[in-house]
Amino acid sequence: MQYNFAEVEAKWQKIWEEKQTFAASDDHSKPKFYALVEFPYPSGAGMHVGHIKAYSGLEVVARKRRLQGYNVLFPIGFDAFGLPTENYAIKTGMHPRKVTDMNIEKFTDQLKHVGFSFDWSRVIDTTDEDYYRWTQWIFLKMFEKGLAFRDKTLVNYCPSCKVVLSNEDSQGGKCDICHSEIVQKPKDVWYLRITEYADKLLEGLNEVDFLPNIRLQQENWIGKSTGAFVNFGVKGTDEKLRIYTTRPDTLFGVTFMVLAPEHPIIEKYADRIANMDAINAYKAECAKKTEFERAQLVKDKTGTKIEGLCAIHPLTGEEIPLYISDYVMMGYGTGAIMAVPAHDERDYDFAK
Ligand SMILES: [Zn+2]
Numbered sequence: 001m002q003y004n005f006a007e008v009e010a011k012w013q014k015i016w017e018e019k020q021t022f023a024a025s026d027d028h029s030k031p032k033f034y035a036l037v038e039f040p041y042p043s044g045a046g047m048h049v050g051h052i053k054a055y056s057g058l059e060v061v062a063r064k065r066r067l068q069g070y071n072v073l074f075p076i077g078f079d080a081f082g083l084p085t086e087n088y089a090i091k092t093g094m095h096p097r098k099v100t101d102m103n104i105e106k107f108t109d110q111l112k113h114v115g116f117s118f119d120w121s122r123v124i125d126t127t128d129e130d131y132y133r134w135t136q137w138i139f140l141k142m143f144e145k146g147l148a149f150r151d152k153t154l155v156n157y158c159p160s161c162k163v164v165l166s167n168e169d170s171q172g173g174k175c176d177i178c179h180s181e182i183v184q185k186p187k188d189v190w191y192l193r194i195t196e197y198a199d200k201l202l203e204g205l206n207e208v209d210f211l212p213n214i215r216l217q218q219e220n221w222i223g224k225s226t227g228a229f230v231n232f233g234v235k236g237t238d239e240k241l242r243i244y245t246t247r248p249d250t251l252f253g254v255t256f257m258v259l260a261p262e263h264p265i266i267e268k269y270a271d272r273i274a275n276m277d278a279i280n281a282y283k284a285e286c287a288k289k290t291e292f293e294r295a296q297l298v299k300d301k302t303g304t305k306i307e308g309l310c311a312i313h314p315l316t317g318e319e320i321p322l323y324i325s326d327y328v329m330m331g332y333g334t335g336a337i338m339a340v341p342a343h344d345e346r347d348y349d350f351a352k
Pocket residue numbers: 158159160161162175176177178179180
């Protein structure tokens with residue numbers, strides 16, 4: 001006898017649906033097990049094999065725990081705010097609410113077809129007013145405590161689509177949607193003061209069983225850094241050129257300084273700078289690169305010397321030449337670094 005997959009699957013999926021087989025009950029007599037997957041972004045294209053790969057591991061665990069007598073909560077939802085939906089709505093003239101609902105319906109149907117044992121009675125949609133009022137509430141609480149703040153940063157901007165793009169959506173300096181050249185544009189954005197919790201987050205890592213490379217990623221993301229701010233002088237002015245360094249002990253090894261091409265000091269003293277044409281040409285080149293490309297460690301360092309302006313070493317009083325280079329960014333630190341080629345690989349590359 002031939003096994004008919006479609007028939008057997010449809011039969012059981014109907015029974016699971018009717019009997020709410022995988023709904024978590026309020027049964028406190030059983031031990032609890034909570035399995036959480038990253039909720040999908042419901043794009044118009046539907047699910048891809050990566051979703052199935054990502055959810056199958058916990059699917060197996062959740063099913064095993066049920067058989068072992070646990071009261072399992074295996075929820076699902078849709079992380080549904082996003083640029084693709086916004087652009088699709090603009091393109092087709094369809095209301096984003098309608099687009100989102102259609103996409104969620106498609107994903108729901110597909111997830112059920114795969115046979116995942118999610119608790120569909122608790123499904124959430126992040127674009128649902130009853131959901132995001134709490135996101136907003138949490139944000140307000142953080143704002144009240146000074147944990148959410150606004151600051152300037154450079155963003156990837158497509159002048160044609162008039163949207164800000166993620167690094168992923170602007171690779172190679174081109175807009176993913178219309179293939180126009182993107183530019184780096186200064187913009188006010190919101191930040192969360194995660195660094196306030198760096199110690200707590202690092203301690204928390206001791207309680208989880210992560211692979212060493214995942215643990216390192218987390219540590220880098222938490223980004224706790226111990227160092228010092230140092231003010232350099234600028235020759236012939238009262239200006240202070242502020243840098244941040246994790247190696248203040250190498251201060252005597254400074255042979256030059258590098259500024260982000262967008263550093264405000266350049267515009268401010270433009271009349272003293274002898275090679276503004278070369279600097280402006282370099283800035284225009286940088287504006288086409290994404291922050292990600294600029295931060296790449298393995299690449300040739302480029303830059304231009306600032307003629308007619310130099311810094312003063314805070315301890316020795318020596319004149320320190322100034323350069324601009326795209327590996328220094330306004331969005332990180334102070335937008336200026338002291339360069340110590342003897343102790344830092346990037347500085348050494350640039351010096352060469
Ligand atoms: Zn575009």
